[in-house]
Amino acid sequence: xxxxxxxxxxxxxxxxxxxxxxxxRLAIFDAALAQKEHFTAExxxxxAKAIDDSxxxxxxxxxxxxxxxxxALREVDIGSGEKFYLRVTDSNQVAQVVCLDxxxxxxxxxxxxxxxxxxxxxxxxxxxxxxxxxVSAQCIAYRSNGRCPNRLKK
Amino acid sequence: xxxxxxxxxxxxxxxxxxxxxxxxRLAIFDAALAQKEHFTAExxxxxAKAIDDSxxxxxxxxxxxxxxxxxALREVDIGSGEKFYLRVTDSNQVAQVVCLDxxxxxxxxxxxxxxxxxxxxxxxxxxxxxxxxxVSAQCIAYRSNGRCPNRLKK
DNA sequence: ATCGTTGCAAAGTATTTGCATCGGT
DNA sequence: ACCGATGCAAATACTTTGCAACGAT
Numbered sequence: 001x002x003x004x005x006x007x008x009x010x011x012x013x014x015x016x017x018x019x020x021x022x023x024x025r026l027a028i029f030d031a032a033l034a035q036k037e038h039f040t041a042e043x044x045x046x047x048a049k050a051i052d053d054s055x056x057x058x059x060x061x062x063x064x065x066x067x068x069x070x071x072a073l074r075e076v077d078i079g080s081g082e083k084f085y086l087r088v089t090d091s092n093q094v095a096q097v098v099c100l101d102x103x104x105x106x107x108x109x110x111x112x113x114x115x116x117x118x119x120x121x122x123x124x125x126x127x128x129x130x131x132x133x134x135v136s137a138q139c140i141a142y143r144s145n146g147r148c149p150n151r152l153k154k
Numbered sequence: 155x156x157x158x159x160x161x162x163x164x165x166x167x168x169x170x171x172x173x174x175x176x177x178x179r180l181a182i183f184d185a186a187l188a189q190k191e192h193f194t195a196e197x198x199x200x201x202a203k204a205i206d207d208s209x210x211x212x213x214x215x216x217x218x219x220x221x222x223x224x225x226a227l228r229e230v231d232i233g234s235g236e237k238f239y240l241r242v243t244d245s246n247q248v249a250q251v252v253c254l255d256x257x258x259x260x261x262x263x264x265x266x267x268x269x270x271x272x273x274x275x276x277x278x279x280x281x282x283x284x285x286x287x288x289v290s291a292q293c294i295a296y297r298s299n300g301r302c303p304n305r306l307k308k
Numbered sequence: 309a310t311c312g313t314t315g316c317a318a319a320g321t322a323t324t325t326g327c328a329t330c331g332g333t
Numbered sequence: 334a335c336c337g338a339t340g341c342a343a344a345t346a347c348t349t350t351g352c353a354a355c356g357a358t
Contacts, residue, residue, distance in 0.1 A: 020312060020357050041348080056315045061348060077233035081323090082347060097275055100283060108274050112266070116249075117289040120262050126253055126291035133287045135271040137280035174332050174337065195323080210340045215323060235348090236322060 003033060006072055013070035027052035028063045029072065038076055038084040038105045078105065078134060095133035102139060157187060160226060167224035181206035182217045183226065192230055192238040192259045232259065232288060249287035256293060 001009075010029055011021050031047035032039070039047075041060055048055040064085065067073040076084040078098050084105065095110040110133055117131035155163075164183055165175050185201035186193070193201075195214055202209040218239065221227040230238040232252050238259065249264040264287055271285035 079231035106278055121291040124260055125294050127294055129290045131289040135285040136283045137275040140279050140281055
C-alpha cells in the first residue's frame, strides 16, 4: 500500500472515531511512516518536530495509540522500559530477535504463532487478540572478537 | 525440589558471587517462593515485610535480580509497565496467555519455542539466550455475559 | 460557535541510586 | 574490623494528565 493510501486510511479512521484531522497528527503520522526501523516515542518527537515544529511530546504520546489503533503502526515491547514502534507492512505473524550486545531488533516471520495463540487461548476459554514472540540473543561476532557488527549506540 | 533445597541453592549462589546471606535477603526469598501466582515487586515487599519488617523496597529491587540470576525466579514482562515474577518450577519453555479483561496471567507450555529461538538466532549470527511468547486474549465468558470468571481486581 | 485538541508543566508510576549507618564474615 | 548491605529519600526514566488557549468542523 502506498504512503498516500495508508495516510488516507488513517484519516478515515480518525473520522470514524469522531476525531479531528490536525496538522500535528498528520506530521506525527508522516514522521512515523517514514521510519524504516523501530523507533521510540522520543525519536518520533524529533522527526515530527522537523516537519511541524509545533508538535509536542504530549501529542506524540496521545497520537501513538491512534496509529496503533488504526493498524498503521505496531507496538513492540522488548521489556526495556521504553516502547518501540514499527510501521505495519505485512502481517502480525512476526517475532523479534533482540541482540543483547547491540540492542538491535530484528523482525522475523513466525507463521506458526497465530495458530498457537488460537489453540491455546480457546482451550482456556479465551479469544486471542494478539501474540508476540521475542528471542533475546547475543552477537556471536561480539563474543569472539569484541565487535558487534550491528552495534548502534552505547 | 523442596523449599529447603532451593533455599540452599540460593545461599550457595550468593556465596559463589561473594555476596552475603542477610536476613533481609532470606525474608525476600522465602516470601517470593511462597507465592503460587505471578507477583510484582510491590506485592513481594508486602509479603517480605510480614516476615521481616526491616525489609525495604530498595532491597527488594536489589534482591530480585539475584533471585532471577540464581534461577529461583523467572521474570515475566507482559508490557504493562510493571514486571511480574514467578517461581521457577519446570522449564523455561512456557508462554503466557494474558486475559485483557481480568488481567490474569496463565502459563502454558510451549515446547517448540526453544527450537524456534535457536533456529532463527543462528540464522542471524546470534546466540539465543532466552525467548518468550505472550498471547493477549479476552474472556469469552466476559464478552457474552459481562462477568469474567477469573477476574481479580478493577 | 462548538467542542475536540494542543502545549506546557506538573504529576504519576515503576525502578534505581547516593549516602550515612548497620551487620555478616 | 573490614567492606558489603541496608533504609531512606531523592533521583531517574518514561508516560500521562489538568488546564487554559487554540483551531477544525
